[in-house]
Amino acid sequence: MLGLQTMNTMQGQAMHVRAAMCSSHSARKRSRHSRCFAQQALTLEHLPDTDGATWRPTLRRRFIESLPEGGVVYLRGGTAQTRNGRDGHTSFRQESNFLYLTGVTVPNYECILETDSGRITLLAPDVSPEMAVWTGSGPTLEDLAERYGMDACIPCSEASRVLAAAKADRVYTLDNVELPDGCTLEVDTTHVKKALAECRTYKCAEEIDCLQHANDVSGQAHVAMWQNCTPGVYEYQLEAVFGQYTMHQGLRHFGYPCIVGSGQNSAILHYDRNTKQVADGDLVLVDAGAEWGGYTADITRTFPANGQFSPMQRDLYQAVLGIQESSLAMIQPGAKWETVGFEARRTATRYLIDLGLLTGTVDELMDIDASRLFFPHGLGHLLGLEVHDVGVAGPVPEVLKEGMVVTCEPGIYFIDPILQPALEDPTYQPYLQKDQLESFRHVGGVRIEDDVALTSDGVRNLTSAPKRMEDIEALMMD
Numbered sequence: 041m042l043g044l045q046t047m048n049t050m051q052g053q054a055m056h057v058r059a060a061m062c063s064s065h066s067a068r069k070r071s072r073h074s075r076c077f078a079q080q081a082l083t084l085e086h087l088p089d090t091d092g093a094t095w096r097p098t099l100r101r102r103f104i105e106s107l108p109e110g111g112v113v114y115l116r117g118g119t120a121q122t123r124n125g126r127d128g129h130t131s132f133r134q135e136s137n138f139l140y141l142t143g144v145t146v147p148n149y150e151c152i153l154e155t156d157s158g159r160i161t162l163l164a165p166d167v168s169p170e171m172a173v174w175t176g177s178g179p180t181l182e183d184l185a186e187r188y189g190m191d192a193c194i195p196c197s198e199a200s201r202v203l204a205a206a207k208a209d210r211v212y213t214l215d216n217v218e219l220p221d222g223c224t225l226e227v228d229t230t231h232v233k234k235a236l237a238e239c240r241t242y243k244c245a246e247e248i249d250c251l252q253h254a255n256d257v258s259g260q261a262h263v264a265m266w267q268n269c270t271p272g273v274y275e276y277q278l279e280a281v282f283g284q285y286t287m288h289q290g291l292r293h294f295g296y297p298c299i300v301g302s303g304q305n306s307a308i309l310h311y312d313r314n315t316k317q318v319a320d321g322d323l324v325l326v327d328a329g330a331e332w333g334g335y336t337a338d339i340t341r342t343f344p345a346n347g348q349f350s351p352m353q354r355d356l357y358q359a360v361l362g363i364q365e366s367s368l369a370m371i372q373p374g375a376k377w378e379t380v381g382f383e384a385r386r387t388a389t390r391y392l393i394d395l396g397l398l399t400g401t402v403d404e405l406m407d408i409d410a411s412r413l414f415f416p417h418g419l420g421h422l423l424g425l426e427v428h429d430v431g432v433a434g435p436v437p438e439v440l441k442e443g444m445v446v447t448c449e450p451g452i453y454f455i456d457p458i459l460q461p462a463l464e465d466p467t468y469q470p471y472l473q474k475d476q477l478e479s480f481r482h483v484g485g486v487r488i489e490d491d492v493a494l495t496s497d498g499v500r501n502l503t504s505a506p507k508r509m510e511d512i513e514a515l516m517m518d
């Protein structure tokens with residue numbers, strides 16, 4: 041084998057991908073390949089339906105019921121964007137509210153919902169024969185109505201006529217939505233936003249199925265990354281394994297940019313440059329999730345680049361897993377999210393004392409919020425069509441209720457821009473164990489994140505990607 045660790049040319053990188061992804065031994069090569077591509081056992085028996093002809097009408101009814109009577113709703117889906125204003129499009133992802141109500145994943149659609157009758161009309165873009173050369177002529181209006189369970193589907197050019205015929209006194213829409221020419225109805229932009237946030241907070245069974253499938257495939261993609269990781273691989277090559285795996289299973293979008301942070305990059309909370317070469321002895325923190333039907337997984341796992349946690353990494357990992365497990369046990373309908381978060385901080389504080397990083401009592405350290413020096417973000421957030429999903433009170437819930445899906449993602453990190461000033465701050469300085477801190481600093485950070493659904497059958501952890509150290513090590517040894 042070539043001295044891959046020292047090569048830093050494009051050729052060296054390309055060779056390394058081959059080395060990391062398939063060994064020269066043909067049997068091993070086949071097994072590596074099959075790990076990437078084989079459809080493994082998934083939680084659900086069938087792929088969840090994303091058009092939603094059978095289930096979106098219920099969402100739409102619920103949405104209409106949450107609006108005052110007497111109006112008509114007019115919404116536009118997303119439009120195709122050009123790259124930096126030039127010819128050539130970026131990959132299109134539907135606007136989430138429009139996706140929620142219609143299931144349509146392609147650009148330039150509109151919809152009209154009549155609050156009195158409950159009638160919903162989908163408006164499809166007119167495709168001229170010249171455009172059809174580039175985009176295809178698309179399905180017929182009848183096919184579209186049936187596919188998405190709409191009462192009718194008509195061309196966008198008829199929007200004004202349908203709005204006028206609805207005999208409503210006002211039109212409900214969102215900010216920045218351009219109304220069709222000639223629309224003279226009074227415009228209300230406050231109710232739709234609030235109603236959609238309220239509705240989207242509580243997921244129906246089909247939405248949870250979509251989140252489950254996104255989790256199953258994304259979780260397996262995390263495992264594929266571990267199995268394709270050896271020291272010397274580049275962070276972006278691990279990102280490529282994640283993308284290859286999820287796209288191969290039909291998950292065409294990531295819910296957010298992949299974070300692949302090795303070594304000290306694992307302590308950069310939103311690190312997504314993913315350009316460093318992974319070194320022997322590094323921990324690799326990966327926060328990555330792909331979407332099914334627009335519903336994204338949000339999974340973080342942290343693993344040792346060389347397949348074996350060092351004693352120091354082990355201690356840190358066990359602490360974070362301990363915080364996560366005790367927090368998961370508190371996630372249930374009726375629990376106050378603030379209380380779950382507070383208890384997570386108490387547990388984190390106890391572990392930080394055990395790790396020899398902090399001195400003092402738990403109460404003293406809670407009073408000065410010392411855990412925030414190592415765990416500077418929230419415990420989690422609502423999850424759905426957006427990674428930080430909309431909710432009645434924003435992306436963080438107040439009281440957990442059936443239908444909500446939340447992430448549970450504690451972490452402990454050694455972040456220089458936080459620790460450096462804290463070591464000179466008289467509030468924190470007496471409680472920080474400087475020597476121990478120095479010896480841990482190179483470890484970077486650990487975060488473990490699962491997605492949890494509160495359903496009528498109880499609390500369901502949607503994330504089945506392994507997280508016990510022995511399981512991660514065993515999978516990496518295979």
Ligand SMILES: [Mn+2]
Nearest residue numbers: 338447449489
């Ligand atoms: Mn998250």
